[in-house]
């Protein structure tokens with residue numbers, strides 16, 4: 001009996017030990033599982049925080065682990081590197097962004113721990129991307145992607161502009177040099193011939209000075225306005241009346257009719273008088289220059305709701321649709337020789353466009369080849385300026 005009891009107790013003890021041990025092992029297992037779960041949650045939270053941190057950056061960012069697997073990305077990277085919309089966390093970068101120079105840059109950055117930067121022409125997305133790979137503390141690294149297309153375009157525009165300016169300045173300078181040398185070399189030159197050469201020199205010098213004045217105007221227009229106060233309202237009708245008066249004789253000499261259709265009231269625009277003169281003067285000057293004898297140029301000012309419309313219509317040579325799209329570009333001239341003969345610089349319409357843009361307005365052209373053109377400018381009507389009767393002439 002005692003043996004039986006002892007046996008039973010021993011079995012119970014062994015059972016207790018075994019079950020208890022299993023329980024402990026089980027408990028340990030569960031604890032480990034809970035720890036692992038917490039780590040995963042923590043990791044997830046950290047990744048989300050990382051992505052939230054990256055999302056504010058304008059630059060596209062991709063964080064990689066030591067095996068080049070994507071840890072986190074931001075919205076800009078998704079767009080610039082065209083990452084799959086379904087997400088790519090955990091995938092190898094090479095499978096998602098197959099740009100050969102990028103993989104080489106990552107490899108180099110890992111080796112040297114120096115930042116590696118390069119420019120990449122993404123032909124599919126049709127843009128130029130600036131890519132930088134930087135090492136992070138530990139084995140991770142980050143890829144930064146910036147869209148440099150706009151910068152590249154601006155850079156190339158600037159280069160073209162400098163080349164154009166140099167060329168435009170060189171032409172009259174070379175002519176002046178040539179004429180001066182001819183006069184100097186020929187001591188016996190008859191006075192009448194000498195006079196002719198001097199007149200040519202004077203014309204070329206005028207051309208140079210017009211060109212420089214136009215370039216200065218353009219560069220002033222490019223600077224952001226530093227004026228503390230907006231200019232007082234100016235009456236566009238009075239400005240147009242002055243322009244028509246000043247350019248009337250030129251139109252007459254060319255056998256053109258210059259007409260003004262102006263309202264009997266003040267039409268106020270918030271702009272410097274000189275700026276409005278530049279805009280209207282350039283458009284009327286062009287209309288006169290590019291309209292053959294017997295034609296007509298009409299200048300009109302109208303009010304449309306809260307806008308003021310200035311239209312200069314001519315019955316001249318007109319512009320093809322391709323030229324209409326380009327005439328506001330600097331130095332663009334449909335017929336270079338003709339423009340030069342007429343004393344043009346090819347900068348008038350770009351001055352008009354930049355001035356109007358600075359005044360918060362729009363500019364455009366409607367035209368048909370051989371039938372004439374209508375250049376129009378829409379400007380905001382000066383706020384709080386009630387249109388009244390015309391101002392007294394000083």
Ligand SMILES: Nc1ncnc2c1ncn2[C@@H]1O[C@H](COP(=O)(O)OP(=O)(O)O)[C@@H](O)[C@H]1O
Nearest residue numbers: 286287290327333334339344345346347348349
């Ligand atoms: N009213 C117009 N009719 C036809 N062509 C025009 C007219 N105005 C401008 N153009 C074209 O646009 C070009 C650019 O004009 P602009 O910038 O004023 O330069 P410019 O008059 O000095 O040549 C001109 O050379 C001309 O070819």
Ligand SMILES: [Mg+2]
Nearest residue numbers: 286344348349
């Ligand atoms: Mg012009």
